[in-house]
Structures are given as C-alpha cells and as structure tokens.
Amino acid sequence: MAKKFRDPAERRYLYRFLVAMACYAIFLVAAQEAFPRLHPSGAPAYALAILPAAPIIAVIAIVGLYIGELKDEFQRSMLVQAMIWGIGATLAATTTWGFLELFSLAPHVPLYMVFPAFCVFAGIAQGVLKLRYR
Amino acid sequence: MKNQLRVLRAQRNWSQADLAERLEVSRQSVNAIETGKYDPSLPLAFKLARVFETSIEQIFSDESSGNF
Numbered sequence: 572m573a574k575k576f577r578d579p580a581e582r583r584y585l586y587r588f589l590v591a592m593a594c595y596a597i598f599l600v601a602a603q604e605a606f607p608r609l610h611p612s613g614a615p616a617y618a619l620a621i622l623p624a625a626p627i628i629a630v631i632a633i634v635g636l637y638i639g640e641l642k643d644e645f646q647r648s649m650l651v652q653a654m655i656w657g658i659g660a661t662l663a664a665t666t667t668w669g670f671l672e673l674f675s676l677a678p679h680v681p682l683y684m685v686f687p688a689f690c691v692f693a694g695i696a697q698g699v700l701k702l703r704y705r
Numbered sequence: 706m707k708n709q710l711r712v713l714r715a716q717r718n719w720s721q722a723d724l725a726e727r728l729e730v731s732r733q734s735v736n737a738i739e740t741g742k743y744d745p746s747l748p749l750a751f752k753l754a755r756v757f758e759t760s761i762e763q764i765f766s767d768e769s770s771g772n773f
Contacts, residue, residue, distance in 0.1 A: 578731075645734035645743050704737045 580640035587633045595626035627686055649700050657693025664688060708765045710739040713757050727756045 602622050605611070611619055634654075641647040665685055671677035714724055721739065725732040728749070737743035738753075745753065754761045 643730045643734055644746055644749060645737050646731060648743065701733075704733060704742055 578641055578643050578646065580637055580642065583640065584633065584637040587636070588630060591626045591629045591633060594629070595623060598626060599623040624683070627683075631686075645704075649697070649704065653693050653697040653700055656696035657689050660692035660696070661685060661689040664692070706741060706744045706765055707768050708739065708741065710735075710753075710764065713759075713764065714739075717757075724756070728752055 602619050605619055606616075638647055638650055641650070665688070668677055668680060672679055710724075714721070719727075721735045722732045725735045728735065730749070734743070738745050738749075750761050750765065753764055757764065
C-alpha cells in the first residue's frame with residue numbers, strides 16, 4: 572500500500588500555530604489580570620492592551636509561511652481559495668453588521684471578533700472545497 | 706485540459722495513491738489533476754512526465770486540439 576503523503580510544512584505549521592495559541596492564552600490572561608491590578612497608563616497601558624493581539628498577528632504570518640512552504644501545489648491552491656472566500660465572507664458580514672449596528676438593529680460586536688469570524692468562514696470554505704475536489 | 710493519467714496509471718497498475726507517493730503530493734491532488742479539475746504547474750507536469758518516462762504532450766493535451 573502506498574504511504575499517505577504528508578507535507579512536511581503541515582507539521583511545522585501545526586507546531587507554530589500551537590505555540591502562538593499558547594502565547595495568546597497566556598497574554599490574554601496576563602493582560603486581563605494586570606489591568607485591574609496595576610492600573611497602567613500611557614505607553615505601558617497601550618503595550619499591555621495590544622499584547623494579546625501579537626500572537627494573533629503571528630498566526631496570520633504563520634498561515635502565510637504555511638502557504639509559502641506547502642510542497643503540494645494543489646493543496647496550496649485550495650488553501651488560497653479558501654482564504655479568499657473567507658476574506659470575502661468576512662468583509663460582507665462585517666460591513667452588513669456595521670450598518671445594522673448603525674441603525675441600532677444589532678448589538679455591538681468588538682473588532683477583535685473579526686479574526687475568529689474570518690477563521691470560521693475560511694474553515695467552512697475549506698470544507699466545501701474539500702468536498703468539491705474529493 | 707485533457708489528460709491520459711488514468712490510462713498511464715492503469716498500464717503500470719498504479720493506484721492514485723501510488724502515483725501521489727511518486728510525485729510527493731496528496732492523493733487528492735492526483736485525483737484533481739486526473740479529473741481535469743486542476744491543471745498542474747509546469748514543474749509538476751514535468752515531474753509527471755519523468756515518473757511516466759514520457760513527454761508532457763503524451764500526458765496532457767489542449768482540449769481544443771482534439772488529440773484525445
């Protein structure tokens with residue numbers, strides 16, 4: 572039986588992603604705990620506030636590296652397609668939501684929810700593409 | 706783009722997974738190329754030609770040329 576091909580980029584991606592998510596969890600708890608205790612102001616307050624965003628930005632870079640390192644060009648093309656669908660759906664959903672909010676027809680959603688929304692949309696697109704190219 | 710992958714595989718008694726292993730790609734990729742849903746890049750097309758010990762033209766044909 573033929574051995575199932577596993578792109579070495581997959582393992583690297585998974586490792587980097589897990590490290591970034593672990594950092595995210597730690598930074599988020601640290602920022603949430605530190606703010607009410609230390610009452611930071613000025614530059615340290617800004618630095619502490621954006622601390623949890625750093626690993627999320629790293630995840631975006633990690634996905635970029637993954638796309639660049641994937642040896643399997645078809646898988647790469649599927650991932651890029653899924654991300655384009657994800658970007659389109661996120662822009663459509665957030666724009667629509669923004670107008671609903673403007674006219675008080677929807678509750679406020681914080682902007683840090685945009686990235687998880689993108690992940691959900693891109694994930695759905697990946698599933699649909701996998702079914703299409705099965 | 707039409708291709709002769711199924712025939713070439715059958716001649717060698719290779720499964721899609723066998724070919725995928727030789728090409729160092731996923732079986733899904735072989736299936737997408739074979740069914741014409743994905744056109745491979747030139748490097749991958751050359752790799753296919755090397756694996757089958759033939760030329761790219763023997764594997765792929767422009768649909769409009771009507772060679773296959």
